[in-house]
Amino acid sequence: MTTRAMQTAHSKFLEESRVKAFDLRHRATIQFNMTRYDDAVATGKQQFRNLDMARKRAALRKHYVLENLEDHLKTFEYHFTSRGGKIIWAQNVAEARKAILEIFEENHVKQVVKSKSMVTEEAGITTFLEKNGVECLETDLGEYIVQISGDKPYHIVTPAMHLSAEDVAKIFHDRFDLPANSTPGEITAFVRQTLREKFASAQASITGANFLVSEIGAVALTENEGNGLLSMSVPRIHIVITGIEKVIPNLRDLDLFWPLLATHGTGQQMTSYNTLVFGPKKPEEHDGPEKMYVVLLDNGRSRLLKAIPQRRNLACIRCGACLNACPVYRNVGGHTYGTVYSGPIGAVITPHLSGEFETYKHLSFASSLCGKCTEVCPVGIDLHHQLLYNRKLSNKMGLFSRSEKMSIRAYKWAMKKRKRLDLPSPWIKNFFAAQFLKKGWGHNRTMPKVVKSFSSQWKEKQH
Ligand code: SF4
Secondary structure (H helix, E strand, O other), X not given: OOHHHHHHHHHHHHHHHHHHHOOHHHHHHHHHHHHXXXXXXXXXXXXXXXXXXXXXXXXXXXXXHHHXXXXXXXXXXHHHHHOOOEEEEEOOHHHHHXXXXXXXXXXXXXXXXXXXXXXXXXOOHHHHHHHOOOEEEEOOHHHHHHHHXXXXXXXXXXXXXXXXXXXXXXXXXXXXXXXOOOOHHHXXXXXXXXXXXXXXXXXXXXXXXXXXXXXXXXXXXXXXXXXXXXXXXXXXXXEEEEEHHHEEOOOXXXXXXXXXXXXXXXXXXXXXXXXXXXXXXXXXXXXXXXXXXEEEEOOOHHHHHHOHHHHHHHHOOOOOHHHHHOHHHHHHOOHHHOOOOOHHHHHHHHHHHHOOHXXXXXXXXXXXXXXXXXXXXXXXXXXXXXXXXXXXXXXXXXXXXXXXXXXXXXXXXXXXXXHHHHOOOHHHHHHHHHHHOHHHHOOOOOOOOOOOOHHHHHHHHHO
């Protein structure tokens, strides 16, 4: 990416943050949805006798997997392929797309149903397939709403969180001529009916995976609408696309990870549908796909695995709790990040996964470092430290502009001696603050004025 493109990503983020943070309608919708989430999570957490212990166990299990990732993936491959499934190792998005398109071309697939998956977003699968003449329909309600409105997912768990019930009714009115005052129940019934026909006519499905259970070679999927289950059982081809970090050692681990994910994702004790898929259907079975593939996508994960302090970010189970807890996310919203993964975890992993550290480094600075993200993470990722590691790395890589370096040098010089801070008159201080700090402070707040130096105020207070 060129320097100009890097500056664009950064300035776009700043500009959109400024707009979103003062958009009162956006704030009211997010506030409403987040409050409901907070209440549900508080109830859901009561199912754990010792939540801290569960989080520690989850962190340890993930640590164990990441230290032996290659072995766990090979074990998964061995068991999954022994039952007729096929594994595709994809180094990057281009390889994953190519492999999927080849399968569809070989099997004359023209219509695909897809269930919610962030990795498919990362690989841009829907747009890619549609460009290549394959209809690809989202079947998760939130994703479906986002797709028909030409929008992008706002949140890794609740993609349409930024829309109110009225917004959704309007989308369906404009698109399908449903009454403008349709209730959520009426809209859901309409979508269910529409999708049923698509499940029956699609030749293939694409889903993600919440976990890959290596010891038994199974794909574990958890969802609330049953669309994932229908996607993987009706069409004759099922493709799972997932990151290589999704592996867990054995079935017993699901006892721990499924409830943790459900509670931190939506506040439930358990998600409604929890499914294990072991491969294509056997000759004596009626349901299930004739062919099943798992695409194991690396796309920068090995790079992250090599970075020791940052490696633990691969433990993320995509529950979205850190997004919901983050005061920055709650103000600027998910779209502003301009990345597939947003919020604290997105800010931490995107520079590494994308291989464009310089382009996305600014996201690690979009944090108050309050530590709330770390506090809520069910797998114990120290997110606020991870943000600091990224900042440190930016410094080490010399990724600051000349003016930033000069400002820091001047700041350091001034801060080292009390006299240097006291000497300039308040007028000079206010002049320089207006010149250099006003842009960052924004136009919606009044810049504070220096009236007296700290030393003189301190002296006055002593008398
Ligand atoms: S980093 Fe932790 S809190 Fe954030 S999405 Fe991942 S698992 Fe959830």
